[in-house]
Amino acid sequence: MTVGVVIPAHNEESGIGAVLAAAIGAPTTGQVVVVSDDSSDGTAQVAREAGVQVIEITAGDKGTAMATGLLHVEHPWVLFLDADLVGLTAAHVHALSIIAPLDGMVVGMREGTVPTGLPPISGERRLPTDFAKSIPLVGTGYRAELLIDAAVARAGLPHRHYAMAGVTNPTRNLRHPLMWADLAVTAAINAPALARYVAQDVKTS
Numbered sequence: 001m002t003v004g005v006v007i008p009a010h011n012e013e014s015g016i017g018a019v020l021a022a023a024i025g026a027p028t029t030g031q032v033v034v035v036s037d038d039s040s041d042g043t044a045q046v047a048r049e050a051g052v053q054v055i056e057i058t059a060g061d062k063g064t065a066m067a068t069g070l071l072h073v074e075h076p077w078v079l080f081l082d083a084d085l086v087g088l089t090a091a092h093v094h095a096l097s098i099i100a101p102l103d104g105m106v107v108g109m110r111e112g113t114v115p116t117g118l119p120p121i122s123g124e125r126r127l128p129t130d131f132a133k134s135i136p137l138v139g140t141g142y143r144a145e146l147l148i149d150a151a152v153a154r155a156g157l158p159h160r161h162y163a164m165a166g167v168t169n170p171t172r173n174l175r176h177p178l179m180w181a182d183l184a185v186t187a188a189i190n191a192p193a194l195a196r197y198v199a200q201d202v203k204t205s
Contacts, residue, residue, distance in 0.1 A: 002077075003029060003075055003078065003097045004032075004129065005032045005078075006080050007080075007082070008035045008066050008069065008082075008123075009039065009047075009065075009083035010036075010038060010062075011043060012041075013043045015083065015085075016043055016046055017046050017050065018086075018088065020046075020052060022092065024050065024090075028097035028098060029079075031053065031073070033055065034047040034053070034054050034083075035055045035069045036054060036057070037062070039056075055069065062141055063137040063140030063141055064138045070129065073129050077128060078129045079125070080123055081123065085110075085168070085169055086167070086170060087164075087168055088167050089166075092108065092164050095162060096124060096162055099160060104159050105127040105158075105160070106159070107125045108162050108167070111164065119150075119198060120149070120161065122145065125145070127148070127152070131157070135151045143183060146183060146186050146194070149193075152197065153196040153200070154196075158200075
């Protein structure tokens with residue numbers, strides 16, 4: 001099987017090269033699409049030099065960047081990756097691509113992830129492309145990941161978590177507190193579906 005990798009990115013010139021190397025190096029990667037969203041640095045240039053498809057937008061919105069990348073995916077499965085991961089390898093990307101369930105979603109869990117009782121908001125996730133395209137992500141910002149979790153639960157799709165040993169996301173703790181408030185509101189609105197997600201038997205490998 002092959003997957004289309006979508007990497008939304010905003011001013012990630014310093015770190016995106018390593019993420020791209022991991023994505024390109026995985027034998028299951030069929031294409032890589034970088035959506036450089038309102039970047040003022042060399043993010044797009046680094047991606048072009050890596051030989052991947054680059055789309056530049058000015059939305060300033062992660063959900064819109066994800067949706068834009070989805071439009072260009074040519075494979076049955078899409079794998080979303082954050083552009084600021086540290087320690088990601090081709091082996092991680094390969095595992096995320098091939099782990100069952102193929103008809104559901106696999107979420108990559110970074111090292112040091114603290115259980116919150118909520119579904120994961122990790123940016124690393126593989127799911128069927130057509131299903132991903134059915135989720136309205138435009139304009140959802142960082143809520144996109146929780147909205148995907150809710151959609152998976154509503155559809156009754158199986159899901160699984162994969163522990164990505166050695167992978168961290170150092171900028172996650174630097175994001176604005178209002179982002180976390182926005183996520184809390186999204187979680188409250190989608191509480192029934194997210195509760196079903198948590199209640200399902202989720203394996204972590």
